[in-house]
Amino acid sequence: MTKAKASVLLIGTGGVGTIVACGLAYKNLSTVSVVVRSDYEKVKNDGWTINSVDYGNLTNWKPDNIYPTVEDAAKGQEFDYVVITTKNLPDVIKPEDVAEPAITPGKTTIVLIQNGFDLGRPFIAKYPNNICLSGVSHIGSHNHGGVINQTQGDKCLVSYFDNSNFDKTTQEAKAKEFIELYSNDKNDVTYFADVKWYRYRKLVYNATLNTVCALTRVDTGRLHLAGTLEAVSIPAMREVVKVAKADGVELPADVINTVVHSDDGDWFKPSMLVDVEKGNPIELEVILGNLLTVANELKVETPTLTILYHLLKATQFKLKEGKGLIKVPEERPINDVVYN
């Protein structure tokens, strides 16, 4: 008797999500369903065109099932896994609410393959009896009008966001079970025990260079030449290291130097700057907002990161307004606050 296939629903079929779906389908241990919002009709009919360094050139590629909404996907079935690969913009739409129709309490394992820090918290709060996994993806893959171009191999580190309702062994076993479904001879999907360490390590770059470049609209090379790297980003990095330490995470002694030099030789535009230039809302809350929440809980002072966060709130306001997510009245509302 063959083992029943696991049922997986993937939400978010951008450059990253589509390749994750390919990986699951290629392994063929799960039934792969995806939710496609904007391109549903096209994808339903013709599938995707995928040019992948991992899986070659695929035309009319389709997973097992394609649904236009999460509600439709959840009709009459339960999922073993819900994999979320959307951008994480809780100030626009909360991913734990988006996924809700497809999550069966006590059954569905949630997998967040997304950027950001402390992403598990709202899921564990809302779904205390579900395991929540973490995937940190290193991939170069973009969706250009329905054509997926994957130029860099899919490397993903999988772990779990610790939920005190489960013991660690169970959560680790579940992470490894998901890896079994997703890893194959084309990609590089491995278990990485310390998700907190890893996500702090990423913040040393993302909370300090990604943010400052997004705010000032210069690449990391110009940031250095202007003196802003040393005056703002480096002190911000020291604050990240301090929060990590207070949170029990010891980053390598040379982490700041390594991070600064990671772009050496390139006039590199970090992803948040690219988003600002394209007019897309930025992942401000999951990169800086969540970090400041933890810093506040641990009573660690983060003056530089705090100012960066509040400045970027104005940038984000404008980006959301540009996308029609915020509307301001023609006449400016009265501000009746008295300031001292």
Next chain:
Amino acid sequence: MTKAKASVLLIGTGGVGTIVACGLAYKNLSTVSVVVRSDYEKVKNDGWTINSVDYGNLTNWKPDNIYPTVEDAAKGQEFDYVVITTKNLPDVIKPEDVAEPAITPGKTTIVLIQNGFDLGRPFIAKYPNNICLSGVSHIGSHNHGGVINQTQGDKCLVSYFDNSNFDKTTQEAKAKEFIELYSNDKNDVTYFADVKWYRYRKLVYNATLNTVCALTRVDTGRLHLAGTLEAVSIPAMREVVKVAKADGVELPADVINTVVHSDDGDWFKPSMLVDVEKGNPIELEVILGNLLTVANELKVETPTLTILYHLLKATQFKLKEGKGLIKVPEERPINDVVYN
């Protein structure tokens, strides 16, 4: 015997400078020479077209003399006054150097009708035996391709930047002598004793709202709605008040409230934001840089203003690069600093 006319050279014939020249010429107590850089041939031949709320519609308007450079203006003559009405961008070109050929040590009075703080310092350092006057202009006037549109009356507060080589009476008398040349029945040019007080008062807006809007690219209304006004600009205002106090200047108790509410009802874009949107370098050094120099001398901590300054240095870098004032090599230079 009629009194000899004073000789005045005005440098900077934008919207403000041209109307100042009109005011001096209208009063007719001085010989008015101007330096016109980019439009010299056109202005030399045809003069200006000026639509002025103060002086009416003038065509082919010319002052007494028009020169293409300061050097040309200074050939064979000395000036009683050199009035500088350019934008003040010492990180691009130092106004005290631009004016140098026309300044006779011990004779020429320098008049700075410019935005910014502590503008007299580099002049007094370079020309210790010359009096340096301050003009704070409140005017709506713009140069649109050689046509001057003055939509708001010329109101100017004149005082002096205190130079310890002169007694105050002498400096005050010189300021009033200049007012005599410039004030007329059309404009509103008056003596205002406390230049330091006044320029600090302006900084409460310019160092905090002008700067933050320039950085985040939102107007003061959206800055309020995004929460950034309260989180960043208000603390920055408190820092300006603190520096002023340490410098012996007591601003009104309600100054912050007054400044915040000065834009009430308008989605107002401060001038520095307008400059950024137009791609023009910003008056960062004379608004924030000079303030931080004084704060540092007085040992007043200004964490918010300091971060804003260093972030805007990156913005300024990009603006200067856009104007060809900075060039970066195609290949990013090696950064061999080790960061800890």
